[in-house]
Amino acid sequence: xNQALPSQAELIADYFGERLSSITDSLGQVTIEVSVSDWxxxxxxxxxxxxxxxQQLIDLCGVDYLGYGSAEWETEAxxxxxxxxxxxxxxxxxxxxxERPEAGAIEQRFAVVIHLLSVQHNxxxxxxxxxxDDGLPIVPSLVDVWNSANWYExxxxxxxxxxxxxxxxxxxxxxxxxxxxHPFRKDFPLIGNVTVRYDxxxxxxxxxxxxxxxxxxxxxxxxxxxxxxTDDVDKAAEARAASPGNDGND
Amino acid sequence: MxxxxxxxxxxxxxxxAAHGVLRLVLEMDGETVVRADPHVGLLHRxxxxxxxxxxxxxxxxxxxxxxxxxxxxNEHAYVRAIEQLLGIEPPVRAQFIRTLFDEITRILNHxxxxxSNGLDLGAMTLFLYAFRERELLVDCYEAVxxxxxxxxYYRPGGVYRDLPxxxxxxxxxxxxxxxxxxxxxxxxxxxxxxxxxxxxKDFPSKVDxxxxxxxxxxxxxxxxxxxxxxxxxxxxxxxxxxxxxxxxGIAWDVRKKxxxxxxxxxxxxxxIGKNGDSYDRYLVRVEEMRQSAHIIRQCVDxxxxxxxxxxxxxxxxIPPSRExxxxxxxxxxxxxxxxxxxxxxxxxxxxxxxxxxxxxxGCYLVSDGANKPFRVHLRAPxxxxxxxxxxxxxxxxxxxxxxxxxxxxxxxGEIDR
Numbered sequence: 198x199n200q201a202l203p204s205q206a207e208l209i210a211d212y213f214g215e216r217l218s219s220i221t222d223s224l225g226q227v228t229i230e231v232s233v234s235d236w237x238x239x240x241x242x243x244x245x246x247x248x249x250x251x252q253q254l255i256d257l258c259g260v261d262y263l264g265y266g267s268a269e270w271e272t273e274a275x276x277x278x279x280x281x282x283x284x285x286x287x288x289x290x291x292x293x294x295x296e297r298p299e300a301g302a303i304e305q306r307f308a309v310v311i312h313l314l315s316v317q318h319n320x321x322x323x324x325x326x327x328x329x330d331d332g333l334p335i336v337p338s339l340v341d342v343w344n345s346a347n348w349y350e351x352x353x354x355x356x357x358x359x360x361x362x363x364x365x366x367x368x369x370x371x372x373x374x375x376x377x378x379h380p381f382r383k384d385f386p387l388i389g390n391v392t393v394r395y396d397x398x399x400x401x402x403x404x405x406x407x408x409x410x411x412x413x414x415x416x417x418x419x420x421x422x423x424x425x426x427t428d429d430v431d432k433a434a435e436a437r438a439a440s441p442g443n444d445g446n447d
Numbered sequence: 448m449x450x451x452x453x454x455x456x457x458x459x460x461x462x463x464a465a466h467g468v469l470r471l472v473l474e475m476d477g478e479t480v481v482r483a484d485p486h487v488g489l490l491h492r493x494x495x496x497x498x499x500x501x502x503x504x505x506x507x508x509x510x511x512x513x514x515x516x517x518x519x520x521n522e523h524a525y526v527r528a529i530e531q532l533l534g535i536e537p538p539v540r541a542q543f544i545r546t547l548f549d550e551i552t553r554i555l556n557h558x559x560x561x562x563s564n565g566l567d568l569g570a571m572t573l574f575l576y577a578f579r580e581r582e583l584l585v586d587c588y589e590a591v592x593x594x595x596x597x598x599x600y601y602r603p604g605g606v607y608r609d610l611p612x613x614x615x616x617x618x619x620x621x622x623x624x625x626x627x628x629x630x631x632x633x634x635x636x637x638x639x640x641x642x643x644x645x646x647x648k649d650f651p652s653k654v655d656x657x658x659x660x661x662x663x664x665x666x667x668x669x670x671x672x673x674x675x676x677x678x679x680x681x682x683x684x685x686x687x688x689x690x691x692x693x694x695x696g697i698a699w700d701v702r703k704k705x706x707x708x709x710x711x712x713x714x715x716x717x718x719i720g721k722n723g724d725s726y727d728r729y730l731v732r733v734e735e736m737r738q739s740a741h742i743i744r745q746c747v748d749x750x751x752x753x754x755x756x757x758x759x760x761x762x763x764x765i766p767p768s769r770e771x772x773x774x775x776x777x778x779x780x781x782x783x784x785x786x787x788x789x790x791x792x793x794x795x796x797x798x799x800x801x802x803x804x805x806x807x808x809g810c811y812l813v814s815d816g817a818n819k820p821f822r823v824h825l826r827a828p829x830x831x832x833x834x835x836x837x838x839x840x841x842x843x844x845x846x847x848x849x850x851x852x853x854x855x856x857x858x859x860g861e862i863d864r
Contacts, residue, residue, distance in 0.1 A: 224531050224797050252683045256798070256809055258824040266794070266815045312798050312811065312826070316683065316699050323798060345686025348834035371488035371863060380493060387500050415502050419817045420791040 205320055208248065213239060228323040233336055236326045240342045243313060243322070251313035251322060254343035257350060259357035260308045263383040268419040307334040307359055311346075328359060338364040356381035387411060453481055460489050464567045464849040467859035471836070473848065480848060483840040485833055490863035498823040502789025503529055504602065506823070511597035513825060514861035517556035518588075519548045520803040521861070522601040525823075527707060528799035528812040529603040532792045533764060539709070540750065541605035541757040546709045547643070547746035548591075548600065549801070550739040554650070555584050556804035556856075557736050561657060564729075564853035568670045573660050580653055583646055590615055590639050604765040605758035610750065614642040640747050647743040654736050661729070671725035675839045675851040678723060685838070686831035689806025690735065691855065694720035694728035701802035713745045725854040732856075735804075764790045789818040805829055805856050827861035 206222040209229060216239060218230040231239045243251045305327040313322045328334030338361035339346040350361040351370040358379035361367060369376060378385055388411050396403040454475045459465035468489035474482035494513060498506040510525045511518040523545060530537065537545075562577030585595040590611050592598035600607050614635040619628055634645040661667045677687070682695040692699055700717040702710040718734035720727030758765050766785045767778035794816040800809040806828025813822040832855040839855075840848050 223795060226798060228796070254686055255688070255800075255807060256811060256824065256826040258811060260813060260822050260824075265821060266817075268817060310811065310824075312809065316697060319704050321705075321798070323796075343686070344684045345831050345834065348830060352830075369488075371491040373488070381496055387496060413500075415505075415788060415818070417817050417819050418788055418791065419815065 205322075209322070212246070212248075213242075226321065226323060228325065230325045230327075233326055233329055237337045237339065237342065240311075240324070240339055243324075244342055249315065249322075250317040251315045251320075253314040253316060254311055254339065254345050254349075255314045255321075256310075256312040257339070257346055257353065258310055259353035259359050259381070260310055261306060261357055261381065261383045262308060263306050266419065269413075269416040305329065306331040307357060309336050309353060309359060311339070334359045335362055336360070337362050340364055355379070358382065458848065460486075464852060466563065466852055466857045468863075469833075469852065469857065469859065471848070471852075473840075473845070475845065478844050480840045480843055480845065483837045483848065485836050487833065487859070488863050490859040492864065494864045495823045495825060498820055500819065502818050503792060503820060504789060506820070507602065508597060508599045510825075511599060512860055513827065513864060514556075514803065514805065514808070514829070514858050515596060516559045516858055517552045517804045518596055518598055519545075519552045519600060520556075520801055520808060521825075522599070523549060523708070524799050524801045524803070524808045524810040524825075525812075526601045526603050527801065528797050528810040529792060531797045531799055532795050532812060532814055533603060533790075534793075535604055535759060535761065535764060537605040537759060538756045540609075540753060540755045542708045543712075543746050543749050543753075544606050544610065544757060545601060546713065547743060547750065548587075548606075549708065550742045550746070551584050551587055551643070553739045553804040554736055554743075555581060557732050557739075558584075560732060560804075560853075560856045561661075561729075564850075564856075565661065565667075567849050567853045568667065570661060570664070570667060573657060576653070576656060576660075580646075580650065583642075586615070587639065587643060587646075590642075602758070602765070604761060605756070607758075609757045610639045612638050614639045640751055643743060644747045647740045647747065650740045651737050654733060654740075658733060662733075668726060670847075670850050671729060671854070673722075674725045674843065674847050675854055676722065676724045677835070677839065681838070682723065685835040687806065687835070688828050688831070689803065690728050690731045691806060691828075691832055693717065694731050695723035696720055701800055701807055705800070707799075707801060709746070709749075712749075713742050715739075715742050725850055728854050791816060791818050792820070800826070803828055805858070805861075806832070808861075825861070825864055827864065829855065829857050829862045833857055833862055 206220055206227045209227065210217065210220050213229070216231060216235045218232060220227065220229045243249045307328040308325050309328070310323060310325045313324065314320075326336060328336050334357075336359055338350055340350065340363070347364070347366070348370060350364050351366070351368060353359050354361060354364075354367050355369040355371050356379055372380060378390065380389070388409055389407055391404045392407050393402055393404050395401070456473050456475055458469070458471040458473055460468045460470040462469075465471065470486040470489065472484040472486060473480055494509050498509060507522055507525060510521040513521045558577040558581045562574040565571070565573035565577075588598050589595045591608060592600040614637065616635045617623055617628060617631045623631055634642045677685075677691070677695050679695045679697050682692050682697060687695070688699070696719050698717055698719050701707070702715075703717055715738045718731045718738070720731050762778065762781040766782050767775070771778040772782045792814040794814055796811070796813045798809055798811045800807050807826065808828055809826035811822075811824040811826065812820055815821040836851070836855075839851050843851070
């Protein structure tokens with residue numbers, strides 16, 4: 198999709214150097230990761246520097262990496278343990294805070310991901326920063342750099358509880374007035390915490406604890422699919438090529 | 448003398464011009480808008496979170512329900528994101544069908560827009576005309592997918608079925624018979640491609656009819672010229688895309704600049720505006736309808752000449768056909784696994800964007816290797832457009848706010864998600 202010149206990743210890597218925690222180029226899309234302290238400065242330079250000229254912030258969203266890579270159903274052990282459809286599993290979105298997976302694959306939980314577009318150079322870029330504190334994730338606001346960040350940051354605040362420092366008007370956006378919690382966090386149950394109905398006796402709308410049970414039809418499964426493990430395929434091909442007397446069609 | 452204070456008023460959420468469930472809190476100075484504060488989220492269904500709890504394919508249907516007047520384009524972004532992560536490429540015929548239906552969808556959307564925007568600004572007739580043509584296009588949706596709106600037609604690896612050989616005909620009823628019936632079925636004698644071609648050939652003349660009603664209409668111009676002017680710089684700053692960006696004079700179109708599906712193969716122009724006002728955006732959208740008809744004709748020609756598969760034959764992702772499933776053990780196993788568990792998508796992240804009728808519709812997909820997405824974020828064009836409401840409406844009269852909502856082409860399914 199991206200029309201990035203092959204040098205885009207190098208260009209950015211050269212320019213920002215140490216300030217990037219990581220830079221990857223996969224599927225033709227460049228992703229850079231910066232720390233919270235550099236977040237605004239890097240963004241501003243990406244916008245103003247002529248060789249990048251990312252004039253547009255296309256998208257900003259929060260990501261909660263809690264439970265990344267964890268599955269509800271270990272298929273290797275399932276045959277020994279008898280039948281199970283994984284319905285009792287605790288995958289992302291189904292555990293509560295007390296049941297959250299302890300050993301995380303990632304160090305930090307909340308990230309803000311932005312997608313930039315340079316109309317001038319016809320390029321895209323993805324930039325990510327992890328909020329340092331899981332308990333109170335704070336990330337500097339980008340509203341001054343790109344005005345379109347305004348609502349996107351309000352949305353990320355609403356859904357993930359990420360606080361954008363310097364945002365002029367950080368109110369909830371999508372959820373109900375007076376909503377409690379941040380629904381897109383992985384430890385927020387899919388069915389929610391409260392139900393709402395109109396009470397004819399009281400003559401008003403009332404909130405009550407949710408009654409329904411969460412029901413899972415398809416467990417979350419992570420499968421090691423060798424087709425996608427290109428490293429293994431490459432290694433096998435190399436091994437075949439390296440071993441003498443084996444021309445690959447024995 | 449009593450002190451004169453600004454008046455705060457609510458527009459919506461139940462208001463015919465609010466295009467759904469927009470609650471707009473307006474601070475007025477007389478009849479002039481001082482501050483506009485849209486309250487959104489009344490249609491928030493948590494689509495992104497729901498998608499996290501389901502196998503990949505089961506969320507395609509949710510995409511239709513985002514922007515419910517341009518259904519297949521939403522699907523296209525999501526399906527493309529999955530395909531990118533899986534590293535699969537659908538057959539060329541499927542890509543042409545997608546191009547064809549993306550453009551049908553564009554016309555559907557713009558017809559809805561021109562009709563409702565006309566209605567908002569007092570041009571009632573147009574609404575009826577636009578829906579006359581819209582009906583034919585939703586018939587195409589129905590013919591390929593069985594559903595008039597929420598098609599779930601695009602799948603990772605292609606489209607669900609090939610185009611039907613026969614376009615369904617109207618049956619005789621108390622209201623449609625004899626001459627009327629004959630006229631209604633005039634284009635439906637042949638295949639679906641014949642029907643679409645007849646439509647696409649005829650459609651520019653219909654666009655002329657709309658233009659007769661509006662383009663030089665004095666009232667229409669009074670209501671749109673100079674209303675909601677956005678400079679190109681501000682349009683970029685505020686994250687505009689699609690006709691909103693092109694109306695401000697920036698020639699940016701994902702179909703042209705970062706082509707997907709078969710847009711590389713078809714010929715079309717992208718119209719741009721000059722002044723960045725509502726009238727220019729109207730002209731841009733009208734021209735886009737003509738261009739879409741042009742693209743549709745090219746796709747029809749290609750599709751007629753090149754029969755073939757519309758789905759990949761990769762049982763790890765795409766279910767085998769019913770016949771194969773009943774005949775072949777391995778196909779049965781694949782069928783079972785795909786429908787009980789789905790397929791696992793390799794870990795990674797991607798952003799797939801399509802030129803949706805309203806602007807850039809993007810899908811940011813994060814997978815951790817499971818059979819369900821880890822995170823889906825949908826970049827809705829209307830979200831960025833509506834967030835600029837204050838800037839666009841400030842200083843305008845109350846009635847112009849309606850014109851601005853109309854010109855932004857707001858649909859709440861995608862904004863609230």
